[in-house]
Amino acid sequence: MSRRTIIIMAGVFLLGLALLGIGECSYDKIESIRTMESAVTAVRADYPAVKSVSPKALRLYQTSNIPLLLVDVRGQEEYEISRLPGALHFEKPQELIDHLLRQSVKPETIVVYGSLGFRSAEFAEKANEKITGIENLEGGIFSWANEGLPLENAEGNRATLVHPYNKMWGRLLEKDRRAAVE
Numbered sequence: 673m674s675r676r677t678i679i680i681m682a683g684v685f686l687l688g689l690a691l692l693g694i695g696e697c698s699y700d701k702i703e704s705i706r707t708m709e710s711a712v713t714a715v716r717a718d719y720p721a722v723k724s725v726s727p728k729a730l731r732l733y734q735t736s737n738i739p740l741l742l743v744d745v746r747g748q749e750e751y752e753i754s755r756l757p758g759a760l761h762f763e764k765p766q767e768l769i770d771h772l773l774r775q776s777v778k779p780e781t782i783v784v785y786g787s788l789g790f791r792s793a794e795f796a797e798k799a800n801e802k803i804t805g806i807e808n809l810e811g812g813i814f815s816w817a818n819e820g821l822p823l824e825n826a827e828g829n830r831a832t833l834v835h836p837y838n839k840m841w842g843r844l845l846e847k848d849r850r851a852a853v854e
Contacts, residue, residue, distance in 0.1 A: 708818065708844055711788045712810050719793035722800070725807040727816045730783055741779035743768055745786050745795045746813070750835035753851050754823040756785065756816060765799035772803060785809035785816070787837040788844065814841075817849045 705711045716724065725733070733740050742759035744751050751761045762768045772778060782805055786792040789812045796806040809816065817823060817834045825831040833851035836842025842850055 705844075708788075708811050708815055711790075711844060712815075715789040715793050715808070715810075718790070719797055719808070722793045722796045723807045724789075724793075724810045725783055726810050727819050727821055730809060730816075731821060733781060733783070738781055739777065739779040741782045743782060743784040743792075743795075744813075745784055745792045746835070746837075749853075750787070750837065752826045753835040753853075754813070754817075754825055754831035754833060756813065757822055757824045759785075762795075765795055765802075768795075768799055769802050780805070782806045783809055786812045787835075787841055788812045788814055814845045814849075818846050 705714055712724075742756050744755045744759040744761050745763060746761075747763065748761070751759075755761070760771070762771065768782075768784075782803075784792040784796050784799075784806060785808070786795075789808055789810060792812060793808045796808050799806055811818075813823075813834055817832075823831040823834065832849065834845055834849050835853060836845050836850045
């Protein structure tokens with residue numbers, strides 16, 4: 673083998689080790705989140721600048737006269753199984769920003785949510801660079817559903833099941849609320 677080949681192989685080996693270490697670190701973080709409280713704590717730690725709102729406080733917003741926009745940032749399949757009543761679906765912050773630019777009346781409060789709050793907190797952090805007033809639902813739709821708060825399906829009818837995102841995160845969703853997915 674030439675010296676150049678050995679250097680390239682060593683570089684590939686080191687890159688592989690680095691990627692393995694990053695992946696293991698992420699897996700350890702996921703494994704450390706065993707309760708809804710630990711998930712909420714992890715989201716707050718990872719996104720300290722993002723304001724959060726509890727499911728109960730959001731329910732109060734919904735029953736008040738405050739102009740409110742709910743944004744589901746989960747994937748399309750997750751959104752179609754169930755969502756908070758009246759929620760719009762935007763997977764990218766720019767989609768929300770474009771939507772708001774088309775509106776003549778802006779909502780006073782925007783609440784974003786995902787399964788547990790990680791994707792929505794990241795979404796809120798990015799969107800807050802261009803607009804303000806975005807809050808993240810603590811514990812996401814999992815917390816909302818676990819508290820027995822209302823959900824709707826793609827047809828706008830009452831729903832009780834939530835897409836579990838994956839097996840690891842789905843364990844934080846009550847079994848009678850967890851939809852079966854392939």
